Amino acid sequence: xxxxxxxxxxxxxxxxxxxxxxxxxxxxxxxxxxxxxxxxxxxxxxxxxxxxxxxxxxxxxxxxxxxxxxxxxxxxxxxxxxxxxxxxxxxxxxxxxxxxxxxxxxxxxxxxxxxxxxxxxxxxxxxxxxxxxxxxxxxxxxxxxxxxxxxxxxxxxxxxxxxxxxxxxxxxxxxxxxxxxxxxxxxxxxxxxxxxxxxxxxxxxxxxxxxxxxxxxxxxxxxxxxxxxxxxxxxxxxxxxxxxxxxxxxxxxxxxxxxxxxxxxxxxxxxxxxxxxxxxxxxxxxxxxxxxxxxxxxxxxxxxxxxxxxxxxxxxxxxxxxxxxxxxxxxxxxxxxxxxxxxxxxxxxxxxxxxxxxxxxxxxxxxxxxxxxxxxxxxxxxxxxxxxxxxxxxxxxxxxxxxxxxxxxxxxxxxxxxxxxxxxxxxxxxxxxxxxxxxxxxxxxxxxxxxxxxxxxxxxxx
Ligand code: NAI
Numbered sequence: 001x002x003x004x005x006x007x008x009x010x011x012x013x014x015x016x017x018x019x020x021x022x023x024x025x026x027x028x029x030x031x032x033x034x035x036x037x038x039x040x041x042x043x044x045x046x047x048x049x050x051x052x053x054x055x056x057x058x059x060x061x062x063x064x065x066x067x068x069x070x071x072x073x074x075x076x077x078x079x080x081x082x083x084x085x086x087x088x089x090x091x092x093x094x095x096x097x098x099x100x101x102x103x104x105x106x107x108x109x110x111x112x113x114x115x116x117x118x119x120x121x122x123x124x125x126x127x128x129x130x131x132x133x134x135x136x137x138x139x140x141x142x143x144x145x146x147x148x149x150x151x152x153x154x155x156x157x158x159x160x161x162x163x164x165x166x167x168x169x170x171x172x173x174x175x176x177x178x179x180x181x182x183x184x185x186x187x188x189x190x191x192x193x194x195x196x197x198x199x200x201x202x203x204x205x206x207x208x209x210x211x212x213x214x215x216x217x218x219x220x221x222x223x224x225x226x227x228x229x230x231x232x233x234x235x236x237x238x239x240x241x242x243x244x245x246x247x248x249x250x251x252x253x254x255x256x257x258x259x260x261x262x263x264x265x266x267x268x269x270x271x272x273x274x275x276x277x278x279x280x281x282x283x284x285x286x287x288x289x290x291x292x293x294x295x296x297x298x299x300x301x302x303x304x305x306x307x308x309x310x311x312x313x314x315x316x317x318x319x320x321x322x323x324x325x326x327x328x329x330x331x332x333x334x335x336x337x338x339x340x341x342x343x344x345x346x347x348x349x350x351x352x353x354x355x356x357x358x359x360x361x362x363x364x365x366x367x368x369x370x371x372x373x374x375x376x377x378x379x380x381x382x383x384x385x386x387x388x389x390x391x392x393x394x395x396x397x398x399x400x401x402x403x404x405x406x407x408x409x410x411x412x413x414x415x416x417x418x419x420x421x422x423x424x425x426x427x428x429x430x431x432x433x434x435x436x437x438x439x440x441x442x443x444x445x446x447x448x449x450x451x452x453x454x455x456x457x458x459x460x461x462x
Contacts, residue, residue, distance in 0.1 A: 007132035012040020014308030014320030015138030021328035032115035057190035141309035148235030173260035181266035346415035354418035357406030373454030379461035388412035402430035431455035
């Protein structure tokens with residue numbers, strides 16, 4: 001029986017980051033992972049592979065739509081799907097091997113297998129039981145499907161199966177206009193699929209700022225994605241190579257059907273805690289099946305911590321990473337800190353969508369006096385040169401103090417631009433602080449500055 005200061009269960013972005021930080025803080029650390037490779041959902045079947053396909057399909061879109069205008073003539077590239085999948089797999093491999101290297105570098109033992117916790121201070125992996133002064137559960141989440149919809153990962157797929165389809169489907173129906181549905185829907189639409197998104201609500205991307213939702217929805221329609229909104233999917237009938245989706249329109253309860261070659265179920269995810277033995281250990285859970293933790297990521301069982309998708313909060317890799325680092329600090333006797341008010345969220349479509357802090361709807365609901373400074377990428381020279389002038393930056397600031405309360409960006413590199421605002425918010429900055437900061441010309445980031453200027457005396461370029 002090996003003995004450790006910390007055993008982390010799960011090697012996704014939450015788990016592997018926690019393990020590395022624990023090791024860096026001088027704790028003898030192991031990480032349990034049952035997959036063939038490290039990195040969890042994010043690296044193996046989530047964030048990273050989807051970004052590879054988004055990148056490749058965006059390149060195709062650029063070639064088809066913008067090359068000729070830039071004087072780049074010739075036949076558009078055709079899709080070699082097998083090669084595109086190899087490129088995606090190669091990308092996954094580089095990243096998962098990178099973590100293996102980091103584990104070796106930090107002297108972290110990879111305990112291969114699925115872990116369970118027979119009692120506090122013990123982790124069982126296969127036939128071996130290991131001693132652990134502290135345990136961090138970082139087991140992530142799994143797909144949450146709908147009643148009447150069975151995922152076979154062939155005709156009816158989750159995001160996992162959608163990254164491995166044997167060919168680009170002619171007709172793809174996506175259930176759910178959330179992050180996964182729109183990212184993967186965009187990929188296949190660009191690759192030539194006829195994509196229809198069926199969404200229960202009347203807007204896309206629940207929880208996002210309303211103005212961004214509207215603009216984003218419009219742009220996606222312009223790109224060729226079809227939407228059936230206000231439609232509750234009732235079930236999917238899967239045949240060998242086809243499927244039939246039945247949905248009910250909320251406005252009049254009428255029932256309709258849609259045929260598809262492939263159906264992607266993207267209706268959310270739920271915490272994955274199966275097989276850990278949390279019940280017999282007596283770990284308290286929330287009504288939504290999340291592990292309950294205190295302010296220091298400790299469960300009600302002393303020495304057992306939990307982070308990431310399996311606890312409350314947004315299911316985002318970077319939120320899990322932050323919690324992983326913070327929990328490691330707490331275990332090492334230091335102060336662990338996560339500012340839940342400043343966690344960015346990004347949708348990696350084209351244009352990208354990014355947000356941090358409060359939406360206008362939330363501020364209105366809170367009755368907070370605020371001002372909104374907005375700037376369109378149409379006024380940004382770099383965006384115009386790059387055929388990327390769709391979208392805008394919106395900064396929300398306190399009406400009295402000018403302190404930034406939130407920012408919403410739809411446009412080129414929005415997922416990178418948002419971090420300027422994250423840093424500003426961490427420092428408690430006012431919109432004026434961003435407005436008075438020199439921004440290099442010509443960059444997309446000037447649009448952020450202009451939105452900050454719009455919170456004060458006004459932007460220059462609109
Ligand atoms: P989601 O929660 O973002 O969206 C699910 C959508 O499905 C909602 O719009 C919901 O109204 C709709 N829906 C639910 N039941 C329905 C029904 N019966 N008929 C029609 N529509 C229905 O979930 P998604 O996209 O599956 O993502 C899961 C999680 O993974 C999210 O927490 C997301 O934040 C995370 N994720 C984040 C990414 C990123 O940060 N770029 C990328 C991929 C996933």
